[in-house]
Every structure is written in C-alpha cells, then in structure tokens.
Amino acid sequence: MAEVVVIGAGLGGLPAAYELRHHLGRRHRVTLVSEFPRFTFVPGLVAVSLGHLALERVQLDLAGLAQRHGLQWVPGKVQALDPVARRIALADRELSYDYLVIATGAELAFDALPGLGVYSHSICNPAHALKARQAWEAFLRQPGDLLVGAAPGAGCFGPAYEFVLLAEADLRRRGLRERVAITYVTPEPYVGHLGVGGLAQARELTEALMHRRGIRTITNARIEAVTPDRVRLADGRSLPFGYSMILPALRGAAFVRAAGLGNEKGFLPLLPTLQHPRYPEIYGVGVSVHLEQPERTPVPIGLPKSGQMTEAMAMVAAHNMAVQLGVKPAPWRIPTLEALCFAEYGDTGIAYIAAPVLPDPGSGQRRYAYAVQGMWVNWAKGAFEHYFLAKMRLGWGIPWFEQWGLRLLFGLALAQPLASPLEVTDHEHSPGSHLHPSGF
Numbered sequence: 001m002a003e004v005v006v007i008g009a010g011l012g013g014l015p016a017a018y019e020l021r022h023h024l025g026r027r028h029r030v031t032l033v034s035e036f037p038r039f040t041f042v043p044g045l046v047a048v049s050l051g052h053l054a055l056e057r058v059q060l061d062l063a064g065l066a067q068r069h070g071l072q073w074v075p076g077k078v079q080a081l082d083p084v085a086r087r088i089a090l091a092d093r094e095l096s097y098d099y100l101v102i103a104t105g106a107e108l109a110f111d112a113l114p115g116l117g118v119y120s121h122s123i124c125n126p127a128h129a130l131k132a133r134q135a136w137e138a139f140l141r142q143p144g145d146l147l148v149g150a151a152p153g154a155g156c157f158g159p160a161y162e163f164v165l166l167a168e169a170d171l172r173r174r175g176l177r178e179r180v181a182i183t184y185v186t187p188e189p190y191v192g193h194l195g196v197g198g199l200a201q202a203r204e205l206t207e208a209l210m211h212r213r214g215i216r217t218i219t220n221a222r223i224e225a226v227t228p229d230r231v232r233l234a235d236g237r238s239l240p241f242g243y244s245m246i247l248p249a250l251r252g253a254a255f256v257r258a259a260g261l262g263n264e265k266g267f268l269p270l271l272p273t274l275q276h277p278r279y280p281e282i283y284g285v286g287v288s289v290h291l292e293q294p295e296r297t298p299v300p301i302g303l304p305k306s307g308q309m310t311e312a313m314a315m316v317a318a319h320n321m322a323v324q325l326g327v328k329p330a331p332w333r334i335p336t337l338e339a340l341c342f343a344e345y346g347d348t349g350i351a352y353i354a355a356p357v358l359p360d361p362g363s364g365q366r367r368y369a370y371a372v373q374g375m376w377v378n379w380a381k382g383a384f385e386h387y388f389l390a391k392m393r394l395g396w397g398i399p400w401f402e403q404w405g406l407r408l409l410f411g412l413a414l415a416q417p418l419a420s421p422l423e424v425t426d427h428e429h430s431p432g433s434h435l436h437p438s439g440f
Contacts, residue, residue: 002028002325005088005097007078009034009062011042012286012310013103019318019397020101021070024327031095032066033088035077039065040126041389043307043381046162046344049123049132049245050170058385059126060392069395078104081259083279099321102261102268103285103314106250113151113248115226120244123159132245136167143176144242147231149185152222153249155293155302157186157194158343158352160247161206168213169346183216183239185231185246187299191217192371194341195304196354197295202371205350209373220298250302252288263290272334273418274317280324283317286310291337294359306339308406309357312414315398319415332418338367340410342381349377355412368411 004024006017009032017032024030044058066073076090088095108124110117121132139146148164150157164184171177188194192206210217222234226246231239251257252266261276263269267290269277274289276282286305293303312335322328338355354369391399398414406412 002098003031003096004028004099004101004321005031005033005095006101006103007033007088008101008103008105008286008288009036009039010103010105010286011307012105012288012314013101014039014062014065014392015311015397016101016103016285016314016318017071018069018392018395019315020321021395022397023318023322024325026070027327028325029072030070031072031074031097032062033074033076033078033090033095034062035075036126037062037075038126039392041385042124043159044385045123045126045129046159046166048126049121049129049163050136050166051133052166052170055126055130058389060389065392065395078253078255081255081261083259083261083276083282086281097281099281099283099324101283101285101317101321102253102256102288103310104253104256105287106252106267107254109151109153109249109251112153113223113225115228116151116223116246116248119226119228120231120246122247123163123245124247135243139243140174140176142242143171143179145240146171146180146182147185147239147241147244148182148246149218149221149223149231149244150187150247151249152187153300153302154187154247155195155250156247156304156306157188158304158306158341160184160186160245161194162343162345163245164215165209165213165345168215177214181216182214183218183241184210185218185221185223185233185239187221187223187297187301188219189297190219193301194352195293195301196339196352196357196369198359198366198369199352199354200370202350202352205371205373209345209348209350222299250287256288265290273320273332274313274335275320283321285313285317289313291358294361294364303357304339304341306341306357308341308412308414309335309337309339311398312336312338316415318397333415334418335415336413338412338414340406340412342377342384344378344381348373348375349381351377351380353410353412 038059041058047053080089192203252262257266268284341352355367
C-alpha cells in the first residue's frame with residue numbers, strides 16, 4: 001500500500017484527493033492535509049467581502065467530507081518537508097509519504113511594500129474577506145475615495161476587476177455613487193490585460209465598461225507604499241482613499257522555499273507531467289506551480305492560474321500518479337492550461353477565454369483567445385459556483401460530463417496525452433525544466 005499525501009484542500013487539493021481516491025481505490029491510502037478546517041470556494045470571496053454573500057455559503061467542512069469519501073484527514077499547517085526522507089512535519093506530528101501532491105496555493109507577500117495589508121484590504125482568503133467586509137460596511141456609513149488595484153508582481157487581476165465594478169454597482173444601488181471617486185490602479189500595461197494579454201475584445205470591452213461606470217484607471221502603475229489614507233506611486237503621484245483593496249504579489253509556501261524545492265520566489269518548477277524535476281514522486285498543482293510570464297511589461301506582473309487551470313492540474317497529477325503506481329495504463333497526460341474565467345461586474349459580466357494561457361513558444365500564438373460580454377456571464381458564474389460546491393459534497397473531482405461540457409460549449413480541453421516519451425522516474429532531470437502545454 002502506497003502512502004499518498006495531498007497538502008492543501010482548496011480548488012486544487014480537494015479535487016486532486018478525490019481524483020486519487022477514484023483512481024487508486026482502496027489499495028492505497030490518500031491523506032489530506034490542510035491548515036484550514038473548511039474548504040472555501042475562493043471565487044466567491046469577492047461577494048463575501050462586499051456583504052453580498054455569507055461566508056458559510058461558499059464553505060464546506062473538510063473533516064466530514066474526508067470521512068464520507070474515504071480520505072484520511074489531518075488538520076494542521078506544514079512546518080517542514082524533507083524530500084529525501086519523504087517526511088512532512090506538522091506542529092504536532094510527522095507524516096511519511098511515498099507520493100506527494102503540493103496544492104497549498106501561495107503566501108501573500110504583504111511585506112514586499114510598506115503598509116500593504118496594514119492600511120489596505122485584500123480578498124484572498126476567508127479571514128481577509130471578512131475583515132474587508134467589516135471595513136466596507138464602515139465605509140458605507142462615511143464614504144470617501146475608493147481605490148482598488150494590485151501590487152507589482154501580482155498575477156491574478158480578475159478579483160480586483162470584480163471588486164471595483166461590483167463595489168461601484170453597490171454604491172449606485174445605495175445612492176452613494178456621486179459621493180465616491182473610484183480609481184483602479186494596476187501594473188498591467190492596459191485595462192483588460194489580466195496578466196494574459198492578446199485576448200480579442202478584452203481591452204475594448206473592459207475599458208469601455210470602466211469608462212461607462214466613471215472609474216478612473218491608472219495602468220503601468222508601480223505602487224511603492226500604502227499609508228493610512230494614501231497610495232504612493234513610483235512616479236511621485238499620491239492617491240487618496242477612504243477605502244483601499246489592493247491585491248498583493250504572491251510567493252511559494254514557506255516549507256517549499258525552506259526545502260529548496262522552489263525557484264527564487266518559492267514556486268515549484270515542474271515537468272509537463274506536473275512532477276518535480278528532482279523528485280518525481282512529488283507533484284504540484286495550482287498556484288504553488290511556477291508558470292513563466294512570457295510577456296515583458298514595464299512593471300512586472302505574474303501569470304494567472306485560474307480555477308479551471310488548477311482543476312486541470314489536479315486531474316492530470318492524479319492520473320499520472322496512478323500511471324506511476326501501475327494502477328492505470330499509459331499514456332501519461334499533461335494539462336493544456338486552457339482557461340475560462342467568468343467575471344461578474346454587476347449588471348453585466350465578461351467571460352475571458354485563452355486557449356491556452358501560455359502561447360506557443362515558437363509562434364507566440366494561441367489556438368484562440370477572446371472576451372465576450374453579457375448578463376449570461378453572471379448567471380453562468382453563479383451556476384458554476386453551485387455546481388462546484390455540489391460536486392465537492394459528492395466527492396467528485398473532475399467528472400467526464402464537466403470535461404465534455406467545456407469542450408462542447410467553449411472548445412476547451414483540460415488535458416492531452418503526453419506528446420513524446422520521457423523517462424519520468426529519473427531523478428536527474430534538469431531543475432530548469434518547466435511546465436508548458438505543448439509538451440517537452
């Protein structure tokens with residue numbers, strides 16, 4: 001019996017554990033480790049932070065899910081990982097593993113900028129979303145200027161766009177809009193870039209919506225510091241605010257950095273099979289994974305790792321581990337990294353689609369990439385939220401009909417067979433190897 005451990009129980013970790021349980025049956029043990037007692041549907045935190053949704057609506061109890069679906073549940077934060085001895089240290093115990101999935105997400109680098117996270121809010125985890133909601137309720141009682149944006153190096157801009165546009169709609173609904181000047185500050189080279197770029201109509205649709213809503217935008221912005229009532233930019237400008245929500249840059253988990261498994265920012269460099277190049281029994285999933293931003297921008301930005309991309313990685317990691325264990329036949333698989341993002345913007349929404357997110361390294365082209373607007377986007381996002389929580393309750397990872405639906409409706413695939421052979425059990429792969437949808 002192999003000991004398989006999944007660290008992290010979010011959008012990547014819990015589906016990965018379910019997929020492993022499905023593939024491995026009862027012949028191998030699957031242990032789920034998480035520092036948080038509840039699964040959180042993170043895309044719902046924007047609505048939570050503005051008081052539109054109760055946090056409990058987007059959370060599920062992990063202990064109950066694990067017991068119901070045949071997983072060993074270990075609560076606690078990983079303090080250290082020894083990849084040679086294959087041991088994990090928590091505060092109160094140690095675990096050994098034969099195979100490991102790291103799906104922890106990332107740390108929030110608030111300390112990269114003075115005052116970030118002290119005088120500004122974020123919506124990246126449940127605790128921060130609740131704190132942001134409390135401050136938003138106080139702001140509504142005494143409105144001032146609203147500033148929303150992202151720090152240099154941030155990679156996922158969708159939540160910032162959703163927050164600023166949903167906040168604007170909320171202010172209009174309350175009759176407070178005329179009292180609030182709203183500014184969106186971003187390191188993106190243009191509005192609607194979202195860390196991806198090259199999406200047809202994304203810039204035009206997003207810029208037009210921001211203009212129509214009366215939101216001032218500042219692009220190529222490098223935030224240098226946040227004070228109690230101002231954001232200071234590198235070009236000398238000082239922007240006042242009564243409420244600010246600024247997304248931080250990210251870095252890899254502390255235990256990954258300490259173990260020497262990550263790159264300079266602590267993100268996992270992986271082979272296309274999602275295995276670590278030096279430790280092929282270790283797989284990476286989701287935000288913990290290194291994906292190279294292919295575009296040089298005046299202010300550094302990261303590459304987003306959407307929920308769909310994370311799900312695809314979870315599915316592929318579980319499949320490949322089952323092949324490695326001899327439970328499933330070859331071929332190995334790789335994620336396509338094709339992404340669909342539904343962004344809710346009040347009385348409308350925009351769907352951003354990139355197939356794949358990383359363009360072909362040779363041609364610089366994608367199969368297709370575009371944005372489309374309509375109220376249907378909001379309905380689709382709401383329906384997907386209910387579906388995702390339902391399948392987590394039922395113990396489904398990424399069922400066939402979800403894959404079929406994405407292909408039928410949007411022409412998107414989550415995974416594809418490995419294009420060329422590779423001896424994946426060799427421990428001497430170059431650490432410079434990296435994940436790319438086109439294979440090796």
